[in-house]
Amino acid sequence: MIQNLTGNERRIALSILGLITLVGFAMAAGGRGDPMGVHGFIVIIFAGSLFFMVGNKLYSPAPSNARFASYYDDPTKVGIIISLIWAVIGMAMGVWVASLLAWPDLRFDAAWSGFGRLRPLHTSGVIFGFGGNALIATSFHVMQRTGRARLPDQISPWFVLLGFNLFCIVAASGYLMGVTQSKEYAEPEWYADIWLVVVWVVYFVLYLRTLARRNEPHIYVANWYYMAFILVMAVLHIVNNLAVPASWGSAKSYSAFSGVQDAMTQWWYGHNAVAFFLTAGFLGMLYYFLPKRAERPIYSYRLSILSFWGITFFYIWVGSHHLHYTALPTWVQILGMTFSVMLLVPSWASAGNALMTLNGAWHKVRDDATLRFMMVAAVFYGLSTFEGSFMAVRAVNSLSHYTDWTVGHVHAGAMGWVALITFGSIYALVPVLWRRETMYSWQLVEVHFWLALSGTVIYVFAMWNSGITQGLMWRTYNEVGTLKFSFVDSLVAMHPYYIARAFGGFLFLIGAVLAFYNVWMTIRRVPYEAPNLDYPTSSEALEPAVPAAE
């Protein structure tokens, strides 16, 4: 991998890594006796070991110019593998915290294994580690293929991928030490947040630079979704993480906002993160890999463009539906509810569009588990966006809020939609990337599919039952007008559902382990197949963009 960097790029990489190592030393020295110091050492180990890896190869022969005749896939490959590693870690943590709810003794009395520390490890592990890395890796693939152009340089994709993972590692290790700013999905502290901004800006600039080099006049719709994901996440992340560090040597900061103002900012971020991280980005994946795998164009390309702009303009105000019946002014709650209901239109447009694309290719869906992953993902996308709009209605929310129904809804989206489309895309992508004819074992893909689907269904049904039971128990009054059930009564009623939930998650985890094994064996065992027409159009040669009309 390092041999593919030019001499100049190796020197740039060395200076960047050296700089980051120095920052690590500063953090370790300034944060003595504080978790920040530990993070300093993690940064030193991370950047320092990469520094030596690059330094070791500094004077290896330079790559030949033939590299320009192929896409730059090294970062994509590494990103896919990292993503699967995070999937196993994040989902294992999920099974653990689910089990903690059923059997609280499983924390073994350690400080680091409390629910409050393990849960963000699960959420960040699957959302950022698994989902984020998969998004970054697939976006590198999609931006090159749809633009028929190579990445503009060989340093910034590595900076984005490895920099993002440094953020993930600092975040995850911080949770175990109790470092958190207590904002859901934005738990990492100020220095990690600043670092993520740097990485994210490079990511967006890289995307624009690749698009600027494209040899295809049209920007394929998947790119719009990916770019919205990057750009909006940057804005949300910066605003929600505005905070004043307690000191430069400590992993503790105070939010710039307080009370309901802070809650509003948090959910303005939180729900838009669902919108642009967990929806827009993965729709980009769907709109590229589903037509590719089905070998059919999108049913209505016009509709895909319309749903993109619909999501862009409608999504930004739904966050306040997380704060129904709170100190938030009623009109802001109603606004959030209205936008949430409006969102059903672009969401169902995308889900329907995906399913209609498969119309006429159902025999492929039947035979090919990879395509079936994508099909079921689209179904779950439709289901969970309907459920989301429904739950955002204030009357429904009065029952569902604070119950497990919300957890079930989130997991219908996260497992059914996000994870299934990601696994489908990975299975479609791996043979292309590593130039293999097929995956190592299609039977394992098939087994993974059924494990993932049954795990999701068990999980979601358990949480629907538990959530609605909870909601009803909390609002049942007796003849004298006091609450009929104590909170502990509702907890006892939840116990069987919590066991079912842990079991569903466990099935899903086994599927992820199989996926990792299958991908690994594909790389190791499946014979190389000569690449067939998977090349960028060379812009330097006499091959201008093909005019669309001809």
Next chain:
Amino acid sequence: MTILYLLIPISLVMSVVALIVFLWSLRNGQYEDLAGAAERVLLDPPGPPVRPMHPERVEPRKSDT
């Protein structure tokens, strides 16, 4: 709710940016050939790769004449 004086303007600015990008994509002819755009992503690029990549040494392709 002073926070809304921050969040609403930010949201509006983001919407305006999106609107500008949308108008750019319209003017740029991005939506001139939607059926073709949907199909082309499935097609392989025209012709095999040109190697080596020295522009001065590359012969014009027959189809270009």
